[in-house]
Amino acid sequence: MTIQLQDLAACFEGVIPSIIATAAPDGMPNISYLSHVVLVDDERVALSNQFFSKTAANVRANPVAAVLIVTPRDGAQYQLDVTFDQSLDSGDLFDDMAVHLRATSTQMGMGGIMRLRGVDIYRVRAVRAVPSPATAVAEPSPAASLPLAAVAAATRRISEAVEVSSIVDAVLDGLHKFSHAMLLLKDPTCQRLVTIGSRGYGRSGIGSEVPVGEGVIGTAASERRPVRVSDMSRLRRFGSAVQASSSDENRTRTIALPGIPDAMSQVALPMVVHGVLRGVLFLESSKRLAFTKEDEAGLAIVAAHAAAALALAESEAGEGQPVMQPAQNNLVTRGQPFRVVHYAYDDSVFIDNEYLIKGVPGRLLTHLLRIHLREGRTEFTNREIRLSDELRLPDIKDNLETRLLLLRRRLEEKAAPVQLLRIGRGRVRLELTAPAILEEAAN
Amino acid sequence: MLINPDLAAFMTSPVMIILGTRDDALVPEIARAVGAIVRPEQGCVDLIASEWQWPKTVANIRANGRLSVTFARPSDYVSYQVKGHAAVTPASAEHVALAAQYMDRMAAALADLGLEKRITAPWLVDRDPVTLRLAVQEVFVQTPGAKAGQLIERDQ
Numbered sequence: 001m002t003i004q005l006q007d008l009a010a011c012f013e014g015v016i017p018s019i020i021a022t023a024a025p026d027g028m029p030n031i032s033y034l035s036h037v038v039l040v041d042d043e044r045v046a047l048s049n050q051f052f053s054k055t056a057a058n059v060r061a062n063p064v065a066a067v068l069i070v071t072p073r074d075g076a077q078y079q080l081d082v083t084f085d086q087s088l089d090s091g092d093l094f095d096d097m098a099v100h101l102r103a104t105s106t107q108m109g110m111g112g113i114m115r116l117r118g119v120d121i122y123r124v125r126a127v128r129a130v131p132s133p134a135t136a137v138a139e140p141s142p143a144a145s146l147p148l149a150a151v152a153a154a155t156r157r158i159s160e161a162v163e164v165s166s167i168v169d170a171v172l173d174g175l176h177k178f179s180h181a182m183l184l185l186k187d188p189t190c191q192r193l194v195t196i197g198s199r200g201y202g203r204s205g206i207g208s209e210v211p212v213g214e215g216v217i218g219t220a221a222s223e224r225r226p227v228r229v230s231d232m233s234r235l236r237r238f239g240s241a242v243q244a245s246s247s248d249e250n251r252t253r254t255i256a257l258p259g260i261p262d263a264m265s266q267v268a269l270p271m272v273v274h275g276v277l278r279g280v281l282f283l284e285s286s287k288r289l290a291f292t293k294e295d296e297a298g299l300a301i302v303a304a305h306a307a308a309a310l311a312l313a314e315s316e317a318g319e320g321q322p323v324m325q326p327a328q329n330n331l332v333t334r335g336q337p338f339r340v341v342h343y344a345y346d347d348s349v350f351i352d353n354e355y356l357i358k359g360v361p362g363r364l365l366t367h368l369l370r371i372h373l374r375e376g377r378t379e380f381t382n383r384e385i386r387l388s389d390e391l392r393l394p395d396i397k398d399n400l401e402t403r404l405l406l407l408r409r410r411l412e413e414k415a416a417p418v419q420l421l422r423i424g425r426g427r428v429r430l431e432l433t434a435p436a437i438l439e440e441a442a443n
Numbered sequence: 444m445l446i447n448p449d450l451a452a453f454m455t456s457p458v459m460i461i462l463g464t465r466d467d468a469l470v471p472e473i474a475r476a477v478g479a480i481v482r483p484e485q486g487c488v489d490l491i492a493s494e495w496q497w498p499k500t501v502a503n504i505r506a507n508g509r510l511s512v513t514f515a516r517p518s519d520y521v522s523y524q525v526k527g528h529a530a531v532t533p534a535s536a537e538h539v540a541l542a543a544q545y546m547d548r549m550a551a552a553l554a555d556l557g558l559e560k561r562i563t564a565p566w567l568v569d570r571d572p573v574t575l576r577l578a579v580q581e582v583f584v585q586t587p588g589a590k591a592g593q594l595i596e597r598d599q
């Protein structure tokens with residue numbers, strides 16, 4: 001039976017190290033482990049070239065080589081008889097491999113060392129199964145977890161959603177086959193991504209941040225390419241505290257990124273529309289090889305679709321009709337008052353000494369509460385928020401919905417005595433269960 | 444060539460052992476060994492390999508003797524490559540016993556890294572064992588990083 005390279009797709013997931021043997025013109029062989037072998041097509045494989053310099057030198061003098069690859073599911077070994085074809089230092093394939101290497105090596109603390117010099121393309125002359133007492137049959141790759149029909153169903157759900165909040169939910173609900181997922185949106189005023197929704201984690205992590213360029217999520221953002229890792233066991237977990245408590249939040253004014261401590265597989269998909277990065281869709285699993293190449297392709301479609309829907313929702317959010325609230329005073333006077341403290345220097349907000357949020361969403365809440373206390377009003381329009389001099393909103397006109405959503409979800413998660421409701425196109429309402437006392441703190 | 448005691452200790456610890464040979468047309472071949480015995484004063488390493496699993500490698504050594512061996516520790520990638528001339532001899536009882544011991548220790552070390560025995564079994568095979576007696580001529584650092592490929596010792 002002839003073995004096709006495509007049947008061995010799982011061998012190229014980077015779980016079990018591959019091996020390459022070459023021979024120098026003087027006849028001395030060389031044998032080395034490889035960090036990364038990629039399946040290019042039915043006849044070719046690509047090898048990353050960082051430091052196995054003897055291998056690179058040998059194949060330029062004597063192009064025949066042998067590559068041993070291993071199926072991660074059953075350990076079956078295959079030797080590929082290959083011939084060096086060419087070396088690439090640019091192009092899509094090079095970029096894909098460079099991004100993967102960078103994402104995984106920054107996590108190992110080897111960012112500077114693991115620089116991709118080139119990608120060497122080899123033509124495969126023959127595939128031979130290595131005899132084994134245990135297994136002798138090539139196991140076909142499993143079917144993708146996310147078939148095209150599931151991608152269609154997920155995108156349909158997203159298409160039906162009309163505002164930012166329901167789009168975020170549609171994306172995450174549409175990926176229910178996967179155990180852990182989160183959606184992060186790029187803050188247009190800085191190089192950070194903010195978690196706006198998640199599924200499967202002990203705590204939602206809404207409001208947690210990832211710097212662009214850091215780890216799997218940040219690299220997918222900075223490079224605008226999918227990053228997929230199939231075996232994290234040798235990589236350090238990105239981010240710091242996986243199980244950060246809220247007392248840490250109060251001290252650091254930072255919400256920790258949710259995560260599973262024993263993550264083995266991760267995939268991050270950039271969300272780009274109109275050439276602009278909107279965010280990152282991220283999934284992880286405690287299983288090795290949880291995401292296939294097909295999953296990555298399907299998830300990339302979902303991420304791109306979500307980016308377009310979110311951009312449209314922001315631009316069509318509308319300004320809201322002028323508030324037609326009855327003239328009566330809606331100021332809440334009953335109940336045990338709660339204290340809201342706003343720190344101007346970073347716009348962080350604490351409610352009854354519990355950290356809530358900082359930045360623009362913190363400023364928004366302070367602003368709405370101030371008007372409420374002054375005028376007794378609880379309903380507001382996007383238009384008046386946008387035009388407010390007091391708010392000093394950054395000149396980003398298509399991001400208000402996202403910031404309001406972030407604030408709303410964080411208030412929900414903290415079960416705060418003040419909640420924010422979206423009551424129609426471009427309109428929100430504050431709901432207070434008790435009177436608020438607003439304080440400005442100097443630092 | 445003398446083999447220093449640290450290197451000898453490393454080569455006989457639970458490290459993966461991979462073999463590179465080539466035929467008379469300089470076509471390379473890959474194999475694995477299941478255990479090593481170092482004779483430092485003779486500059487020799489005896490490697491046990493399954494001729495049943497790796498017939499072409501054994502045939503290549505019988506034909507031309509050229510052999511390169513990389514020893515790699517799976518937990519931290521520390522690796523060394525030795526190169527030289529080898530001869531194929533029948534595996535002695537000592538070698539057979541050593542191979543069994545190596546396979547147990549290696550399977551346990553890999554299991555510690557999360558690789559079940561079911562998966563590693565095809566890499567640890569001693570059916571029809573032979574001994575490859577390698578006279579070491581060169582030793583290289585192979586650990587990934589700036590020093591990879593650096594020659595640390597050569598037979599004068």
